[in-house]
Amino acid sequence: xxxxxxxxxxxxxxxxxxxxxxxxxxxxxxxxxxxxxxxxxxxxxxxxxxxxxxxxxxxxxxxxxxxxxxxxxxxxxxxxxxxxxxxxxxxxxxxxxxxxxxxxxxxxxxxxxxxxxxxxxxxxxxxxxxxxxxxxxxxxxxxxxxxxxxxxxxxxxxxxxxxxxxxxxxxxxxxxxxxxxxxxxxxxxxxxxxxxxxxxxxxxxxxxxxxxxxxxxxxxxxxxxxxxxxxxxxxx
Amino acid sequence: xxxxxxxxxxxxxxxxxxxxxxxxxxxxxxxxxxxxxxxxxxxxxxxxxxxxxxxxxxxxxxxxxxxxxxxxxxxxxxxxxxxxxxxxxxxxxxxxxxxxxxxxxxxxxxxxxxxxxxxxxxxxxxxxxxxxxxxxxxxxxxxxxxxxxxxxxxxxxxxxxxxxxxxxxxxxxxxx
Numbered sequence: 001x002x003x004x005x006x007x008x009x010x011x012x013x014x015x016x017x018x019x020x021x022x023x024x025x026x027x028x029x030x031x032x033x034x035x036x037x038x039x040x041x042x043x044x045x046x047x048x049x050x051x052x053x054x055x056x057x058x059x060x061x062x063x064x065x066x067x068x069x070x071x072x073x074x075x076x077x078x079x080x081x082x083x084x085x086x087x088x089x090x091x092x093x094x095x096x097x098x099x100x101x102x103x104x105x106x107x108x109x110x111x112x113x114x115x116x117x118x119x120x121x122x123x124x125x126x127x128x129x130x131x132x133x134x135x136x137x138x139x140x141x142x143x144x145x146x147x148x149x150x151x152x153x154x155x156x157x158x159x160x161x162x163x164x165x166x167x168x169x170x171x172x173x174x175x176x177x178x179x180x181x182x183x184x185x186x187x188x189x190x191x192x193x194x195x196x197x198x199x200x201x202x203x204x205x206x207x208x209x210x211x212x213x214x215x216x217x218x219x220x221x222x223x224x225x226x227x228x229x230x231x232x233x234x235x236x
Numbered sequence: 237x238x239x240x241x242x243x244x245x246x247x248x249x250x251x252x253x254x255x256x257x258x259x260x261x262x263x264x265x266x267x268x269x270x271x272x273x274x275x276x277x278x279x280x281x282x283x284x285x286x287x288x289x290x291x292x293x294x295x296x297x298x299x300x301x302x303x304x305x306x307x308x309x310x311x312x313x314x315x316x317x318x319x320x321x322x323x324x325x326x327x328x329x330x331x332x333x334x335x336x337x338x339x340x341x342x343x344x345x346x347x348x349x350x351x352x353x354x355x356x357x358x359x360x361x362x363x364x365x366x367x368x369x370x371x372x373x374x375x376x377x378x379x380x381x382x383x384x385x386x387x388x389x390x391x392x393x394x395x396x397x398x399x400x401x402x403x404x405x406x407x408x409x410x411x412x
Contacts, residue, residue: 008280009252012287016245080287084280089288230273 011080018078033072041105048121056196060189071097083167100186103156145203149210157218169226183215
């Protein structure tokens, strides 16, 4: 196994090599990244609608693709690709944003409330219908929108930060707020669709608030937890 | 550094190899035995920050001064965290330098003397201890230390003189 110095040295050498790459090589890399992320999502939506796509859906899809392009460009910007505690670079934010984007696409496809948006490519998943009933009984539509935003974003954050635990360790407030900001950015396509629907229009801010709180609380918790664990391990 | 700024990999490798051991030893010395793991993290973060800020480097200045300024800022950020701060304070009381890191110094003074100096050094306030380490261990001039710590040259010299006198007096006391 390589030691940490070799890792940081190698990653900087690789970044210097990437700086010398031509624009075409980088564009190909970006295009590959983008196709891998977006073809399944956009393809599935396109196929589900089969010509019923309205303007709001089209705008939401274009915004989703725009954010995906931003993530791909940030990911392939020449930079050292190494995770160091508390030091976040654009490729790591890009990884997170991509994951949040995929989760927002899944939300669009399986959230029972978003099925109210016409036309909707809703794929029924029983567990979410049970959850919806529970939230609706407890606090009505407002609670359902808030907790749906919160639970999906919290789960996405948990999965992403567990994968990137070395960088998450000891991350400070500005980083945690950036992560929450990315989660909100990835929710934009959903918000566009919520605004388009008269039933959901008045609740979209609750959805966003739920997402923001979900991401921020999980990210803060993991940041402290990983730091404590690492500190405890260093004492052994 | 000029060549590294313009993207030369060999120039970067040379700089990295030249400062790797020295910087690691410095960080480990500053963090003591409890902080070996953090020393590695701060070492990596320092080089990543050097890389991302390299185009802004003022070529009229010394690279080593810039490197240590960044390393020291990272170190301070790390020590400022409440969880780490309490631990560092506890360890400061009895901190012993890891002697295997100090082969060069050990060849000049005996292990016993070295430990005595290290113990006295721990009695100095943080700011003065930093100046002594940068001057007498790392070999920086008072002007360079001033650049690293953001202090005036005269202040550094004054602090250094006071610290050395304090160390000498304490060592004399322990001999008598």
